[in-house]
Amino acid sequence: MARSHRSQIVAWSGGKMMKHKAIDSVLKAILVGVMPALAAGALIHVDDDAPLGGDGKSWATAYRYLRDGLVSAQGWVWAGSPEIRVAQGTYTPDQSEGHPDIIGERRATFELTGGVSLAGGYAGVGAADPNRRDIAHYITILSGDLAGDDASVRDPNRLGNESTRADNCHHVVTVTGPGVLDGVTISGGHAWGIPDLPLKGADLMGAGLFVTGADLIVRKCLLEANFANEGGAAYVEDSNILLTQCTLARNGAAVQGGAICSRAPRDVELASCLLIANEAVEGGGALCCEGGLVEVRNCTTVANEAPKGCFLLDLTGRPAPRIGSSQPSFLLASFSPAISRRTTGATTRQ
Ligand SMILES: [Ca+2]
Numbered sequence: 096m097a098r099s100h101r102s103q104i105v106a107w108s109g110g111k112m113m114k115h116k117a118i119d120s121v122l123k124a125i126l127v128g129v130m131p132a133l134a135a136g137a138l139i140h141v142d143d144d145a146p147l148g149g150d151g152k153s154w155a156t157a158y159r160y161l162r163d164g165l166v167s168a169q170g171w172v173w174a175g176s177p178e179i180r181v182a183q184g185t186y187t188p189d190q191s192e193g194h195p196d197i198i199g200e201r202r203a204t205f206e207l208t209g210g211v212s213l214a215g216g217y218a219g220v221g222a223a224d225p226n227r228r229d230i231a232h233y234i235t236i237l238s239g240d241l242a243g244d245d246a247s248v249r250d251p252n253r254l255g256n257e258s259t260r261a262d263n264c265h266h267v268v269t270v271t272g273p274g275v276l277d278g279v280t281i282s283g284g285h286a287w288g289i290p291d292l293p294l295k296g297a298d299l300m301g302a303g304l305f306v307t308g309a310d311l312i313v314r315k316c317l318l319e320a321n322f323a324n325e326g327g328a329a330y331v332e333d334s335n336i337l338l339t340q341c342t343l344a345r346n347g348a349a350v351q352g353g354a355i356c357s358r359a360p361r362d363v364e365l366a367s368c369l370l371i372a373n374e375a376v377e378g379g380g381a382l383c384c385e386g387g388l389v390e391v392r393n394c395t396t397v398a399n400e401a402p403k404g405c406f407l408l409d410l411t412g413r414p415a416p417r418i419g420s421s422q423p424s425f426l427l428a429s430f431s432p433a434i435s436r437r438t439t440g441a442t443t444r445q
């Protein structure tokens with residue numbers, strides 16, 4: 096078929112209906128969960144300016160550390176999906192009130208699962224209205240820079256060798272079940288080697304987000320300056336993930352998937368996202384995928400670079416679509432004409 100006939104949406108292989116069911120299930124879980132969560136008090140507050148000793152039940156008694164908020168949220172999963180509201184500030188996953196022993200631990204990570212919703216951008220402690228939310232003004236940063244000493248690096252290919260990042264955590268956030276990230280910045284993840292400890296497997300993947308067995312929605316987030324062997328901003332395996340209205344900027348990969356690497360995926364969807372200046376040394380400057388369905392809608396891509404596939408590298412050998420300002424979204428459904436017709440209107444294989 097003519098290329099123009101498949102130019103509205105990007106989608107690899109089948110499973111679109113499954114994807115929507117999966118995403119719907121997350122949304123329903125959140126929507127159903129919010130009301131009982133609120134009723135049960137499972138609305139948890141975190142602010143890095145809060146005094147120690149808080150219980151998270153209000154802004155006046157907010158937790159200082161996000162890690163404590165996440166632990167508390169797990170205790171409320173039974174009552175519905177808890178919501179964590181995180182005020183303006185910078186949060187690192189090695190800090191908590193009860194475990195000073197993990198300070199500087201590179202394997203520390205924010206663990207999100209159980210349908211927990213984590214929302215940043217609140218004014219927080221000391222504000223006239225601490226519940227006021229403006230994600231552009233009250234910036235909530237989840238940072239992998241445990242020591243708070245990262246030098247600014249503009250070139251993502253140089254993130255890997257930047258010595259001030261060698262002690263950063265491997266994954267800023269690890270997602271292992273249903274969850275929502277909304278209005279936060281995720282930066283400084285460093286799933287990359289250090290001289291005296293050869294890293295293997297997961298330690299090398301997904302510096303911003305490591306996503307496995309998850310149903311995740313990422314909404315209005317900035318993922319910036321994360322570096323990994325694969326998937327600088329996010330490594331996704333056996334998971335459904337939807338990123339909407341997000342910016343993925345200046346993330347890097349030593350091998351492939353400067354921004355996102357998706358292996359054994361179910362469904363990966365990007366909607367109304369900006370992908371800018373992500374780089375991979377081998378392939379997939381922005382995205383690297385291995386099967387599954389990948390859908391890109393109304394996205395903008397600028398200056399993503401890699402020797403193979405500036406925007407995307409598909410490891411299954413399917414031809415990568417071209418995406419640019421004149422073609423911000425499109426469809427490539429390669430393995431099943433039947434599914435292509437049903438879900439996209441396409442009539443032939445790629
Ligand atoms: Ca604060």
Ligand SMILES: [Ca+2]
Binds near residue numbers: 241243244260262263
């Ligand atoms: Ca650092």
